[in-house]
Amino acid sequence: MLQIQGLKKRYGNFQVLDGLDMAVPEGSLYGFVGPNGAGKTTTIKIIVGLLKADEGIIKFSEQVADHGNWQEHVGYVPDFFGVYDNLKVTEYMEFFAACYDMEGLKARKRIMALLEQMGLEDKKDFYVDGLSKGIQQRLCLARALIHDPEVLILDEPTAGLDPRTRFEFKEILKELKDQGKTIVISSHILSELAELCTDVGIIDQGKMALTGSIDEILSQVNSSNPIVITLLGEGRELALNILKSHPYVHTITVKGQEIIVRFTGDKQDEAVLLQQLVDAGILITSFTREQGSLESLFMQITGKEEERTVLKYENESGL
Amino acid sequence: MKMNPVYKREMMVSARSLRMSLIITVFNSILAVVALLNMYSNVVQVRITADVQYGSFLDLYEFVACVEFIMLMFIMPAITSGTISGERERQTLDLMLTTKMKSWEIVTGKLAAAFVTMFLVVISSFPVIAMVFVYGGITWGNVAQMMACYVVSALFAGSLGICCSSLFKRSTVATVAAYAVLALTVAGTFAVNMFSYSMARMDLNTAAYVMGNMGGVTVNSGGFLYTLLVNPAVTFLVILQKNAPASTTGILQSYGSREPGLVMNHWVLVSMAVQLALSALFFLIAVKTVRKKGIGRNA
Known part of the structure; x- marks a missing residue:
């Protein structure tokens, strides 16, 4: 038209x-x-x-x-x-x-x-x-x-x-x-x-x-959104070590028992990552990708490319 | 035939406004009072001196004609200089430009509305001019010639106003620019001729020659006289002089005597043609620039 x-x-x-x-x-x-x-x-x-x-x-x-x-x-x-x-x-x-x-x-x-x-x-x-x-x-x-x-x-x-x-x-x-x-x-x-x-x-x-x-x-927005992993009990240290070494993980943000991971892999890679964490004996109560919104994509496209940040702490110190 | 939508809307809005009725009432009231005072003074003069000065009745005609001309020259730019820029300020011009309306239709509608509004005022004063016919001295031909001069002058001043309105973003700037150009056209051409004539008269050799020969050589403003062709006031005064020769001495002779020629013999026609050509030029500039954003507007 x-x-x-x-x-x-x-x-x-x-x-x-x-x-x-x-x-x-x-x-x-x-x-x-x-x-x-x-x-x-x-x-x-x-x-x-x-x-x-x-x-x-x-x-x-x-x-x-x-x-x-x-x-x-x-x-x-x-x-x-x-x-x-x-x-x-x-x-x-x-x-x-x-x-x-x-x-x-x-x-x-x-x-x-x-x-x-x-x-x-x-x-x-x-x-x-x-x-x-x-x-x-x-x-x-x-x-x-x-x-x-x-x-x-x-x-x-x-x-x-x-x-x-x-x-x-x-x-x-x-x-x-x-x-x-x-x-x-x-x-x-x-x-x-x-x-x-x-x-x-x-x-x-x-x-x-x-x-x-x-x-x-x-x-596309959904696949570019972060994965939120909620842990139960101890095991955060181990989970972070696994995540840091994963090639598809770009940023990690820790909020209490929640680990927010910017993950660029597909559904298969997500499943493999979950399997790795469970196999390591980490107790996980949820493993979900955040729902996308046009706003987040808009910000992603029109903003500057985010640098790879391995760790970012919120309300936490020492890891 | 399809009526220009801009013209139709302008006339509708103008008819609803109190302004036009007020202008017509005030203007005609002033003219009527002056006319009655003029007639009264003539009657009193006759009673005292027993001498009927018929020529003095023509003063009324001159007065009315002058007031109308001045009003045309002052009001036309005021009405037209805010037309296009006003649409820009109201942000309605963009809406019109996205329709099938052509730029020339917008400018024509605006100019026609201002022209008709102005002539409503002029025509409403006809009863006062008609009083002159009671005593004679003015023919229908004279009045027709004066009307032609009004039409040309109104078109000239209106086109100038609308051109400035199209060129400039703000109505106030457009109005100032329109009056400045009009003042330059009217007063400027007079000033140039006066200056040129004064310089010619101050020329020592010529002055000596003139003194020795008792005016055997003519001195005038030279080619600058033709700049007066663009001056509507000169056209008006030439017409008025022919209509009522007793009261106005030759405006063209004010800048030195000249041999008659084609332009001098047909001054009114030639000047009207020149002013109409300039009006057409202003109109074209307005049409060409109406789609531009206007001087003074940010990109």
């Missing part, structure tokens, strides 16, 4: 985008994640036509953005809400409908349908500058959908909204996805993206660091 190849953008001496590749599958809800300054908003502004890329190609449904009329395919919800004074909700919508050459009965029907979908039918005669932020953001979403675009691009749309409004907004997005819209959403609230998105792309320093379906990514 939306394909980006080798996107480059430079502001002065600062290379914001450095050959960004991105593929958003049709009908997906694509989470676009990255730290501040990674190039998310720049990418989005290039996609919607507000900025020109120095290099690269953007394709929508067989059309190249540089040549096609991509505005017809894209709806844009920025992280702000532009307010006009003295303009009512329906007039605001009519104005943007007219910007897409939609007028008369067709436009009015579409506006009413969208206001109903967003739960704003009772606000149609309100002035837009008097609406709350949550309502304004829903109106902004309705505005972006006025021309029935195939792709909807949202730049941190839930920033600054209260939890209930965020939940409602999320539900609307799910509904839109079910209607077949392809949605790209950039956000810092990673936990929300994890349960909302079907696909995720993590951008760092102007490049796509990781991309794929949410299931694939979460399974």
Whole structure:
């Protein structure tokens, strides 16, 4: 549906985008994640036509953005809400409908349908500058959908909204996805993206660091998470000696009876390690890999590579 | 035919605002009071001297025409210089630019809305101008010529305002820039001609020659006179001079006498053409820069 190849953008001496590749599958809800300054908003502004890329190609449904009329395919919800004074909700919508050459009965029907979908039918005669932020953001979403675009691009749309409004907004997005819209959403609230998105792309320093379906990514996250070993009684010294000598162990953190191990081996290697510990006579009450989260992966990708630390103590001394 | 959405929205919002009704009321009240005082003074003069000075009725026409022109030149940049930059400040420009609207449609809608608003004020003053027709001395042709001058001047000042609005990020900076360029165009061209004419008159050789020949040689501001072609105030004064020759001496002759030529003979037409060309240039700059972020904006 939306394909980006080798996107480059430079502001002065600062290379914001450095050959960004991105593929958003049709009908997906694509989470676009990255730290501040990674190039998310720049990418989005290039996609919607507000900025020109120095290099690269953007394709929508067989059309190249540089040549096609991509505005017809894209709806844009920025992280702000532009307010006009003295303009009512329906007039605001009519104005943007007219910007897409939609007028008369067709436009009015579409506006009413969208206001109903967003739960704003009772606000149609309100002035837009008097609406709350949550309502304004829903109106902004309705505005972006006025021309029935195939792709909807949202730049941190839930920033600054209260939890209930965020939940409602999320539900609307799910509904839109079910209607077949392809949605790209950039956000810092990673936990929300994890349960909302079907696909995720993590951008760092102007490049796509990781991309794929949410299931694939979460399974990667799980394998990169630490193993927590809980011991019973004495035997920690012996357990630590075994762990230190293991080639797949990168870091060890001791917290009381718990040993937290960053272990890069697969399931087979995990089983072998457990077997070694049990064979050494160490009493183990649990041996589990921590559940992964998008946040941990995000931190891992966008942070600096962790140095190999064999031992780290917390609330303990002398080992 | 599809109405420009920006124009439609601007007019809708403007119609809801109290500001426009207030401007029209205050402006026409002032004009009406001045007109009535003018008529009263004429009547009193007739009672005292038994001499009817018909020419003095034309003062009213000049006054109204001058007030309207000054208002156009002052208000048009004020209205237009905040249009594009105001959209940037409200962050609504980005939303418009992601629609099918073209840059030229946005600029045209903004300019047309300001133009129509301004002309609503001008046309509302017609009843006061109509009082002049009671005494005669001004023809419909004169009024039409003056209206043409207003249209061109409003387009010139409006295009300049919208150009600055598109170029600069902040409305205040855009407004200051628009007035600065307008002041340079109006006062600057006068100043250049005055300076040039003074220098020519101070030329010792010429002065001696002139004294010896009792004005046999003409002294003028030279080619600088043609800079006045860009000055809407000069066009206005030339028209006013033709309409009411008794009250205004030739503005073009203020900088030395000249041989008649194509430009001198058709000054009004040529100057209007030059100002329209400049308006088109300002408009094009505005269209080209509307998608840029504006001077003074961080990347």
